[in-house]
Amino acid sequence: MCGRYASSRSAEDLVEEFDVLDPRIDAEFAPSYNVAPTDRVYAVLERSDRRQLRMLRWGLVPSWAKDASIGSRLINARLETAAEKPAFRKAFASRRCLLPADGYFEWYPTERTKAGKPVKQPFFITPADGSVLAMAGLYEIWRDHSLREDDPEAFRWTCTVLTTEAADEIGRIHDRMPLVVPRERRDAWLSSATTPDHLEELVVPAQQSGLTAFPVSPAVGNVRNNGPELVEPLPEGDTLL
DSSP states (O other): OOOOEEEOOOHHHHHHHTTOSEEEOSSOOOOEEEEOTTOEEEEEEEETTEEEEEEEEESOOOTTOSSGGGGGGOSEEETTTTTTSTTTHHHHHHOEEEEEESEEEEEEEEEEEETTEEEEEEEEEEETTOOOEEEEEEEEEEEOTTSOTTSTTSEEEEEEEEEEEOOHHHHTTOSEEEOBOOGGGHHHHHOTTOOHHHHHHHTSOOOOOSEEEEEOOGGGGSTTOOSGGGGSOOOTTOSOO
């Protein structure tokens, strides 16, 4: 799964990286090295054939949901079942997005225990070349009927990260990972004109290579911690392994 990630690029950098023509952001995000569920995140998507950069809430709220609380449980969607699951199938067909990241965190159980439970070592998984990680996502627009239609909060834009089986070199840490969309597939992934047959081809994961993983500070486990030190490799001998 993907439950935490880092996102430090500026809106200006993402506009250039993803060829955005229509930025729709109401404020510049400060870099976040500990993005957590329900946080607002940058997302690249297409509306009316124009590529946009927007701020979405991480945790998808389906259009049919009675309240927004369900979003905290829908931060990930399994690639293998997203096309059939009621919460994701409409978004999978027509509301796909990209969620830019520096990398993401996973926790690996160690042989050490505390109160009878395994102590876990966090790892940061990131492109080895320092490039932007384009995670495949889905988005929805949920109408809050308790608010007037002209209220800015009446329509909530939310998203989820698609996950797939982890590549061999990452699978030793966790058996799932975000679906990474390579540069040559971005246009087709975002386009509403992509046919179901072509979409089926797109979601066959490309080789998830070019990623590196290294242990980082357990401080990332606390959402109140947020700084570049969270994505720095631990010195040899300081890990929990």
